Amino acid sequence: MIGTLDxxxxxxxxxxxxxxxxxxxxxxxxxxxxxxxVIVVGSGxxxxxxxxxxxxxxxxxxxxxxxxTPRRAHSIxxxxxxxxxxxxxxxxxxxxRLFYDTVKGGDYRSREANVHRLAEVSVDIIDQCVxxxxxxxxEYGGLLDNRSFGGAQVSRTFxxxxxxxxxxxxxxxxxxxxxxxxxxxxLHTRTEMLDLVVHDGVAKGIVTRDLVTGDIRSHxxxxxxxxxxxxxxVYYLSTNAMMxxxxxxxxxxxxxxxxxxxxxxxxxxxxxxxxxxFQSKLTLMSESLRNDGRIWVPRGHDESRMAKDIxxxxxxxxxxxxxxxxxxxxxxxxxxxxAKTVVDQGLGVGPLKNGVFLDFADAIARDGEDTxxxxxxxxxxxxxxxxxxxxxxxxxxxxxxxxxxxxxLWVDYELxxxxxxxxxxxxxxxxxxxxxxxxxxxxxxxxxxxxxVLPYTIGNYLAPLLGDDKLDEGDPACEVVVKEAAxxxxxxxxxxxxxxxxxxxxxxxxxxxxxxxxxxxxxxxxKALTEIPALREEFDKDxxxxxxxxxxxxxxxxxxxxxxxxxxxxxxxxxxxxxxxxCGGHFRTESQTEEGEALRDDVNYSHVAAWEWGGxxxxxxxxxxxxxxxxxxxxxxxxx
Amino acid sequence: MEETLNLTLKVWRQAGPDASGRFETYxxxxxxxxxxxxxxxxxxxxxxxxxxxxxxxxxxxCREGICGTCGCMINGRAHGPEKATATCQLHMxxxxxxxxxxxxxxxxxxxxVIKDLVVDRSPLDxxxxxxxxxxxxTGSAPDANLIPVPKDAADAAFDGAACSGCGACVAACPxxxxxLFTSAKIQHLNLLPxxxxxxxxxxxxxxxxxxxxxxxxxxxxxxxxxxxxEIPLDFIAFTNRxxxxxxxxxxxLLGQSS
Numbered sequence: 038m039i040g041t042l043d044x045x046x047x048x049x050x051x052x053x054x055x056x057x058x059x060x061x062x063x064x065x066x067x068x069x070x071x072x073x074x075v076i077v078v079g080s081g082x083x084x085x086x087x088x089x090x091x092x093x094x095x096x097x098x099x100x101x102x103x104x105x106t107p108r109r110a111h112s113i114x115x116x117x118x119x120x121x122x123x124x125x126x127x128x129x130x131x132x133x134r135l136f137y138d139t140v141k142g143g144d145y146r147s148r149e150a151n152v153h154r155l156a157e158v159s160v161d162i163i164d165q166c167v168x169x170x171x172x173x174x175x176e177y178g179g180l181l182d183n184r185s186f187g188g189a190q191v192s193r194t195f196x197x198x199x200x201x202x203x204x205x206x207x208x209x210x211x212x213x214x215x216x217x218x219x220x221x222x223x224l225h226t227r228t229e230m231l232d233l234v235v236h237d238g239v240a241k242g243i244v245t246r247d248l249v250t251g252d253i254r255s256h257x258x259x260x261x262x263x264x265x266x267x268x269x270x271v272y273y274l275s276t277n278a279m280m281x282x283x284x285x286x287x288x289x290x291x292x293x294x295x296x297x298x299x300x301x302x303x304x305x306x307x308x309x310x311x312x313x314x315f316q317s318k319l320t321l322m323s324e325s326l327r328n329d330g331r332i333w334v335p336r337g338h339d340e341s342r343m344a345k346d347i348x349x350x351x352x353x354x355x356x357x358x359x360x361x362x363x364x365x366x367x368x369x370x371x372x373x374x375x376a377k378t379v380v381d382q383g384l385g386v387g388p389l390k391n392g393v394f395l396d397f398a399d400a401i402a403r404d405g406e407d408t409x410x411x412x413x414x415x416x417x418x419x420x421x422x423x424x425x426x427x428x429x430x431x432x433x434x435x436x437x438x439x440x441x442x443x444x445x446l447w448v449d450y451e452l453x454x455x456x457x458x459x460x461x462x463x464x465x466x467x468x469x470x471x472x473x474x475x476x477x478x479x480x481x482x483x484x485x486x487x488x489x490v491l492p493y494t495i496g497n498y499l500a501p502l503l504g505d506d507k508l509d510e511g512d513p514a515c516e517v518v519v520k521e522a523a524x525x526x527x528x529x530x531x532x533x534x535x536x537x538x539x540x541x542x543x544x545x546x547x548x549x550x551x552x553x554x555x556x557x558x559x560x561x562x563x564k565a566l567t568e569i570p571a572l573r574e575e576f577d578k579d580x581x582x583x584x585x586x587x588x589x590x591x592x593x594x595x596x597x598x599x600x601x602x603x604x605x606x607x608x609x610x611x612x613x614x615x616x617x618x619x620c621g622g623h624f625r626t627e628s629q630t631e632e633g634e635a636l637r638d639d640v641n642y643s644h645v646a647a648w649e650w651g652g653x654x655x656x657x658x659x660x661x662x663x664x665x666x667x668x669x670x671x672x673x674x675x676x677x
Numbered sequence: 678m679e680e681t682l683n684l685t686l687k688v689w690r691q692a693g694p695d696a697s698g699r700f701e702t703y704x705x706x707x708x709x710x711x712x713x714x715x716x717x718x719x720x721x722x723x724x725x726x727x728x729x730x731x732x733x734x735x736x737x738x739c740r741e742g743i744c745g746t747c748g749c750m751i752n753g754r755a756h757g758p759e760k761a762t763a764t765c766q767l768h769m770x771x772x773x774x775x776x777x778x779x780x781x782x783x784x785x786x787x788x789x790v791i792k793d794l795v796v797d798r799s800p801l802d803x804x805x806x807x808x809x810x811x812x813x814x815t816g817s818a819p820d821a822n823l824i825p826v827p828k829d830a831a832d833a834a835f836d837g838a839a840c841s842g843c844g845a846c847v848a849a850c851p852x853x854x855x856x857l858f859t860s861a862k863i864q865h866l867n868l869l870p871x872x873x874x875x876x877x878x879x880x881x882x883x884x885x886x887x888x889x890x891x892x893x894x895x896x897x898x899x900x901x902x903x904x905x906x907e908i909p910l911d912f913i914a915f916t917n918r919x920x921x922x923x924x925x926x927x928x929x930l931l932g933q934s935s
Contacts, residue, residue, distance in 0.1 A: 090815040104738070106802050108842055109746050114739045125822060161816070168818030170811045170866050172835040179825025197835065203743055204838060211810035218806045226799065249791055278738040312679070312711040315720055318740045388679060419742075422762065425711065425770050488815045537726045539719065584731045588693060589792040591734055592726070 042295075042647060042662040045449040046150040051668050052133075055154040058450075059493055063500035070095030073499050074258040074507055076243055078230045078285050080107030082202075082480060083463025084264030085209035086487030092216030094492060099256060100213070100222055101245060103229040103280060103594075108210045111266060111278040112483060115202025116323050118186055118194035119166075119480040121159040126183050130191040132156045138189060139478060140669040142368075143443075143471020144621035144637065146298070146645070149668055150450060151468045158489040159481050163195055165488055169208040173197050187324060187476025188366055194477045199323060199415055205480055209487070225256075229594065230285045231522040233261065233292045233459065234508070234515050240289075240459035241508040242515060244522045248594065251587040253523045255515035257508040259499055260458050262491065263289060264483075267442035267464040269302065271602045271609065272554070273546020275439035276308060276321045282598035283605050286446050286465050294454045295647040295660065297467035298444035299605060300613035303474055303622045304555050305440035306372035309423055309433075310392035314543075319438040320423060322395075323416055324476060327365045327372070329400040329409065330433070332356050334384040334393050344386075344394055344432045355379055360677055368674075370473060370555075370622050370635070373437035377555045380436070392434035401429065437555060441479060443470045443622065444612075447647040447662075451494035452486060455647075460495060462486035467645065472621025526586050529596045534579030538595045541576045545599065548572065549606050557613045558626045565610040570654065573603035607654040615659060618642045632677060639671055682708045682769060685777040686721060688733055691790050698790065700779075710770035714757065715740060715747065717769055718780075734793040742766040742905060745841030748848070749794045750781040755845035755903035763843060763905040783848035787855070787890050798844045800890035801858060807886035808879035809862045811871050824870050837865035839906045846900035846908075852892035857900035859887045860912035867919055877923035884920050 047058040065073065073096050077088040080102040088100045104110060122135040136156040140147060167173065167181070173195050174182040186194035197204040216222040227248040234242040234255060242257030268283035269275040290296045307326060308319045333354045335347055355375055357364045365372075376393050385391050401409050406429060410417070417428045424434070445467040452460050452468075463483040470478065508514065552565035576599070582592045619628040619635035620642070628636045637643075644661040651657050684705045691698030705724070708717050715737050722732035737747035747764040751757030757767045772778065780794065788796040837860070846857040863880055866872035872879070894913060901910045 086815075093814045104746065105736070105798060106842065109738055109744045111739060111744070113744050114741055123821070163821045164818040165813070165815060167821040168811065168813035168871060170834070170838075170869050170871050172831050172838050172865070172869070173821075175826055175828050175831045177828050179827050179831075180822050197838075200743065200839065203841075204835075207838065211805065212813075212815070214802065214806045215810040215812065224802075226802075278744060279740060280738050313709050315709075315712060315716045317713070317716050317719055320741050419766075422759075422766055423713075423768065425768065492815070537723055539723065581726055583726060583729070589734055589795060592732060 042447070042455070042660055043449065044148060044662055045451060046148070047450065051149065051153050054150050055157055062493060062497035065496045065500050065503070067095055069503055071097060072503065073097065074099065075260050075262060075495065076101065076256060076258040077262045077264060078243065079110065079264035079266060079463070079465070080104065080213070081110035081112035081264060081266060081463060082206055082209055082483030083487040084110070084262070085206065085213045086484050087262055087264060087462060087491050088222050089209060089212035089216050090488050090492040091495070092219065092221035095221070098216070098222045099225060099258065101225045101228050101230055101243070103227065103248060105226055107213055107224070107226070108207060110206060111281050112206045112480070113203045114278065115480055116199045116321065117325070118184065118196035118201045118477040119162070119205065120186070120193050120475070120477045121163045121195060121481065122156055122193060123160050123163060125181060126192045128191045130193045134191065135159060135193065137669050139469070139475060140471070140666070141672070142473060142475040144473050144635065144674070145471065145639070145643065145666060145669070145671050146620050146664065147471030148468055148664060149666060154490065155469050155482055155485050158485045161489055162481060162484045166205055166208050169211060171197065171204045171208040188368060189475070202480060205484065209484070231288065231597070232518050233289045234518050235292045235456060236508055236512070236514040238293070239457045242510070244515070244518045246522070246526070249589055251585070251590070253519055253526065255510050255519050257510050257515065259502055259505070259507050260460060260495055262460045262462060262495070263446065263465050264463045264487065265465045267445070268602070268605055269439045269442050271545070271606050272439040272549050273542050274311060274316060274319050274550070276305060276319055277439070279318060282601070284598050284601045286461070287601040287605055289446060289454070289456070289459060291650050292456070293650065294456050294459055295447035295649055296444070296608060297447040297645050297647045298612065299609040299648070300553065300616055300623050301443035301472050301621065302439055303369065303441040303443065304373040304437045306369055306376060306437045307395065307435045308438035309420065310387060310389070310436040312389070320419070321438070321440065322420060322433065322435060324369070326395060326413060326416060329412070330365065330395040330397050331399055332365050332393055332395055334379045334386060338383050344396065345398065353379070353384065362677060370624065374555050374624060376437055387434045392436045394432035395435045396432035397428060398432070441474055443467065443472060443474055447645070451497060452491055453494070453498060458498065460491060462491050472623055525597070526593065529580070529593060529600070530582055530586050532577065532580050532582070534581045536579050536581060538580055538582065538592055538599055541572065541580060542595070542599045542602070544572055545569070545602060545606060549609070553606070553609050553613050556624050556626050559614060562610050562614040566607065566614070569603060569607050569610065576600065576603065604654040608648055608657055611657065612646055612648065616642055616646060630673070632675065634674060637673070680710045682710060682772060682774045682776070684708055684772065687777065687779045689781045690733065690793055693792055694789055708769055710768070712769045713740070713765060714751070714767040714769065715765050734795045736795050737765050740765040743841060745843040748783060748843045748845055750784055750848065752779050755783070755849040756905055761905055761907050763841070783844055785847045785853040787847065787853055788844060801842055801844060801855070803890065804855065804859055804883055804886050805862060808875065808882040809866070811866060812875060826870055830868050834865050834868040836909060837861040837868070837912055840908055841906055843905065845903040845905065847891065849899040849903035850892065851897060851899065852895060854894040854900070855887050855891040856894040856913045856916070857904060857908055857910070859883055860916040861908045863916050863919065864912040867915070876919065877926045880916065880919040881923040884916065
C-alpha cells in the first residue's frame with residue numbers, strides 16, 4: 038500500500054531550494070560512477086540529453102528506442118520554440134516571471150518548486166544548445182533572436198525557423214552519439230520496452246522485445262529512467278507521431294508506479310481537419326498564425342457560397358465577439374472549446390463541416406502578400422500540400438486536435454517515481470505543467486530534466502548503493518516478467534479474430550474524443566466507463582494479427598500498444614469524473630463561470646490525483662498530493 | 678476538390694533479410710485524392726488483413742515530413758514524384774485514375790532490407806558517431822550570446838542542419854553514395870564558430886567512415902533532386918575542400934587554425 042505521497046520538496050526560500058538541494062545531495066565520486074549502470078528508455082529530448090549527460094559523467098548507460106535511430110523521436114516535430122528566462126531582449130523577463138507565468142498558465146495544478154527549478158535551469162539549456170551548434174535564429178548583428186509566443190508578455194522564446202524541436206533533438210542526438218563513440222552509452226535501437234522488473238519494491242530493470250528478431254529478454258541496471266513521452270495517441274487522431282504510445286509508462290504503472298492526472302490533455306486549436314475516415318494523424322499548423330489570421334464561421338447553416346463571397350455581416354467572428362480584448366489570441370483551451378461549440382452548432386466549414394476558417398484576407402490586404410509570405414510561407418506551403426487548397430486565395434480550415442498530455446507517471450522533486458530506482462523525465466512525467474502547458478515549454482522541460490536535473494538527482498539515489506551488484510539478468514525475478522511478456526505476445530497472436538488493430542484503435546479514439554475530449558460531463562464519462570471496457574473485451578476476442586511474432590511485425594507492436602491505451606483510457610475517464618472541477622485543459626461543463634470559462638474548485642481539488650493500479654483497470658485507487666501556492670497567488674483566469 | 682482513384686499497385690514483398698523478394702500486384706478502388714500516400718498504403722493493408730494476407734511492412738512515424746522515418750521508391754524515384762516532399766507528405770492528388778504505382782524499398786546495398794519496404798539505415802548513425810558533434814559536455818558551454826554568429830553563416834549552417842537523415846540521397850544515387858548526408862552534417866558544424874576546434878578531425882573521420890559503408894560520389898546530383906529538405910550540392914564541394922585541407926593539416930599537426 039502507498040502511504041502519504043512525499044514530494045520531497047526541499048525546505049527554504051523558493052529561489053534557494055534547488056541550489057541548496059544540489060549541495061545537500063550525495064555525490065558519487067568520478068571513479069565510482071563507472072560501477073553504476075543506468076537504463077534509459079526513449080531517445081527524445083529528455084532521454085537523449087539524459088543518456089548523453091550521464092555518459093559524460095561516467096555512468097554506464099544503455100539507451101533503448103523502438104525507432105531505427107535515436108534521432109527519430111517525436112520531439113523532432115515540435116515547431117514553435119523553447120522558452121528561457123535569458124532576458125536578452127531587456128523587456129523585463131526573469132526567472133521569477135517565467136516561473137510565475139508557468140504556474141499561472143498551468144491553472145494552479147503544478148508543483149511550485151519543480152516549476153521554479155525549471156525556470157532556473159532554462160537559461161543553461163540555451164547555452165548548452167548553442168554550444169552544440171544548434172542554429173537558433175539570429176539577428177543581423179549575430180546575436181540570438183527571440184519572439185513572444187503563446188500570448189506571453191515578454192519575448193523569451195528561442196526558435197530555429199519552424200523546426201526548433203528538430204534542431205534541439207539533433208543537438209541532443211549528437212551529444213548522445215559522442216558518448217556512443219566513447220563507449221559510455223550502449224545503443225539498442227528497434228527495441229521496445231514491454232515491462233518493468235521490480236524486485237522487493239525496487240525497479241531493477243526492463244523487459245524488451247527486439248522488433249527485428251522478436252527476441253524477448255531482460256536488461257538490468259542500478260536505475261531505470263523512462264523518457265517515453267505522452268499518451269496523446271489514446272485519441273487515435275492527434276498531432277503525435279504514429280508510434281507514440283503509453284506502453285512503457287503503463288507497464289510501470291501496472292508494476293506499482295502511480296499514474297498522475299491522466300485526464301489532463303492539451304487540445305491544440307490550429308490543426309488541419311480530418312479529410313476522411315482513413316485519416317491517420319492530424320497536422321499542427323503553428324499557433325503563430327493566429328497573430329494575423331481571423332477565425333470565423335458563416336452565420337447561416339448550410340452555407341454553400343465560397344468564403345470570399347460571404348459578406349461580413351453574415352460572418353461570425355466568434356472569438357473577436359466573445360473576447361474583445363484577446364480576440365483571436367485567447368489561450369489554446371479557450372480557442373479550442375469555442376471551435377467545438379460552433380461546429381457542434383452545425384456551423385462548421387469544409388466538405389465534412391468539421392472545421393472553422395482561419396482567414397488571412399484582411400492581413401494580405403493590409404500588409405501585402407509578400408509580407409505574409411515572408412512570415413508564414415512555409416506553413417502556407419505545407420497547408421497547400423496537405424489540402425490541395427491555396428491559403429493565399431481562400432481561408433485555411435482548422436480544427437482542434439490532441440497535442441500534448443500534462444499527466445503522466447507521478448514523480449517527486451528528484452524526478453523519482455514512488456518505486457525507488459524508477460525515474461521519469463520529460464512528457465512522460467506529470468510534474469511541471471499542471472493542467473495546461475504553455476507554448477514553447479515542452480522542449481524546455483524535456484531538456485531541463487535530461488541535461489540539468491536528473492543527472493544530479495540520480496546520483497543521490499545511487500550513492501548509497503555503491504558496492505551493490507545490479508540484479509542478475511537470469512534472476513527468477515527477471516524470468517517471471519520475461520515469461521509474462523512472452524505469454525502476452527502469444528495471447529495477442531492467438532486471438533485470430535476478424536478486425537485489424539487500427540480498426541479498434543480508431544473506435545477507441547472516437548470514444549475518448551467524444552467523452553473525454555475538449556468538454557467532459559458526468560453523464561458522458563459514465564458512458565465512457567461502460568463503453569471502453571466493452572470495446573476492450575471485443576478487442577481481446579476479435580483482433581486479427583497476421584504473420585509471426587519471431588520477426589518484424591508492426592501489427593503486433595500496435596496491438597500491444599493499443600491494448601494499453603484501452604486501460605489508460607478507462608483510468609482517464611475515472612480521473613476526469615472524479616475531478617469535479619474545470620482547470621486548464623480539463624473542462625467539466627458542470628463547472629464553469631458565467632462567462633463560460635473553466636471554474637476551478639481550489640477548496641476540493643487543489644491536489645495532484647495519483648492513481649495506484651488495483652489489479653484491473655476499474656479498481657484503481659486514488660491518492661492525492663496536496664498542492665500549496667506560496668509564491669503565486671491563486672486567481673481566476675479571464676480573457677474578456 | 679476530392680475525387681477518387683482506382684489504382685494498381687506493384688509492391689515489393691520480402692519476408693526477411695535473407696529471403697528472396699518479388700513484386701505482388703494489388704488493385705485498389707475508391708482512393709480519395711485527399712489521402713496521403715501512406716494513408717493509401719494503410720487502406721491497402723486493411724484490405725490485406727481482411728483478406729487474411731499479411732500487411733505490407735512500411736515505416737513511418739511523424740507523417741509530417743520531419744522525422745525521416747518514412748521513405749520508399751515510388752515509380753523508381755526516392756520519395757516519389759513531388760519535389761522537396763517526403764513520402765508521408767505526398768498526396769494522392771499527384772496521381773491519376775488508372776495509374777500503376779510501383780513501390781520498392783530504398784535501393785542501396787548499404788541499406789539491406791529487413792522486411793518488405795523496411796530497410797536498415799544504421800550506417801548513417803555510424804557516420805555521425807565518427808564526429809558529427811561538437812564536444813561540449815553538459816554544463817561547460819559559455820553564455821549563448823558570447824560569440825556572435827554572422828546571420829549568413831547561421832542560415833547556411835541551418836541549411837545543412839535541416840537534413841532529416843531519411844536516406845533518400847543514398848537511394849537515389851547510382852553509386853549509393855552518402856556524400857550529401859555526410860556533407861550536410863559536416864558543413865552544419867564546420868560553418869559555425871563553435872565547430873572550428875574539431876573542424877579538420879571531424880571532416881576526416883566522418884568522410885572516411887562514410888567510405889567504409891557507401892559508394893563514391895561522381896557528381897550526378899540525383900541526391901539533391903531526391904532530398905525532401907533540398908540540401909544544396911555546394912556542401913559536397915565544401916566538404917571535399919575541407920577534406921583535402923584536413924589531410925594536410927592533420928598530418929603536419931599544424932593545430933586547428935584555418
